[in-house]
Amino acid sequence: MDFSLLLVLAVALSGVVYLLDVLLLKPKRRQRFATAEANTQEGLDPATSEKLLKEPWPVDYARSFFPVLLIVLIVRSFIIEPFQIPSGSMRPTLEVGDFILVNKFAYGLRLPVVNTRFIEIDDPERGDVMVFRFPDEPAVNFIKRVVGVPGDRIRYEGKQLYLNGEPVAKQLIEEGPDASPEQLLLEEQLGDAEHFIYNNPRDPGPQMREVQVPEGHYFMMGDNRDHSNDSRYWGFVPEENIVGRAFGVWMHWDGGLPSFTSVRRIE
Known part of the structure; x- marks a missing residue:
């Protein structure tokens, strides 16, 4: 619907x-x-x-x-649209049950329903957390991190992200964090954005040869790198599928009482 x-x-x-x-x-x-x-x-x-x-x-x-x-x-x-996070693909940045706010004018004003941009303001940048319509099913909204912008060359191999031939910098923060004991918590530097990601050392995960992001498209990945259905599997996100930039968590609800203790800015 x-x-x-x-x-x-x-x-x-x-x-x-x-x-x-x-x-x-x-x-x-x-x-x-x-x-x-x-x-x-x-x-x-x-x-x-x-x-x-x-x-x-x-x-x-x-x-x-x-x-x-x-x-x-x-x-x-x-202006602003609320969404609820339904999966763990963006952990540790976003948890299942987080209610987020999405800036609808960050990337330009769009007509409702047809989603055509009629006023250009800015374009997505590497590191942005973006909501978009899933290319294979436009009625479904996805949220991932922008990894590649038009013209970028992207490769993912051995749990390492490569951008334009260079490995994206990351450092180990903690082995087996309490929130996800089977994973490694790392901090990644993607453009100007510093953010945390998960990697599972016991899971080889997907391998992806180098691809180039075409004009008017974006390459998206989840921060939970070994548990994310993203551009590594289904390709690029066209510009007309963009919904907006996620900028904050305002509530968390996991089926019990709503919690406002996790209110935070999305990095």
Whole structure:
């Protein structure tokens, strides 16, 4: 189910009903009221007046919901949109159950539903955590880290990421961290972004020969390198699939009580 499409349809429907009332129905109600009042010497009683001026229920609902739906559409389409993390592919940066906020204008303003960019602001940079529509199933949103931008040459071999022929710098922080005892916690330097990643020393993981990122596309990888369904398996993300840049965690919910102790900025 495409929530953006449903929201656009709801705004359009309520707006049309509201506009129809303002231009046609409301003047007719007032005319009927004025005619009835002119034909009554004693004046209309309150009950009759209310009945003649009362809005039909579709108009009442449209008038109430249209401004609310319009504000939600504007905020969600052009400013900020919330998402929930459904998998562990971005651990340790993001945990399952994290609720994140996505900046919708960081990479330019896009029309809802069709996702066409009509105002250019900036382009994704290496190291950004980005939400995008999965190329094989556009109705599904994925979140990964931007590893390669147009023109970059990417290779992944022996748990080492190579960018334009050079190994991406990383250093071991901890062996078997409490949050994931079977993994190695490392800090990686990707562009200007320093972030943590996981590697499983007992899992050979995927190997990928060098590929070049085409124009208008991006190469994405999860920080949980051995447990991430990303560009190493299904290829590049086209520019038109970009949703926005993730910038913060505002809540965590794993089925119990919501927790706000993990509020943080996404690096």
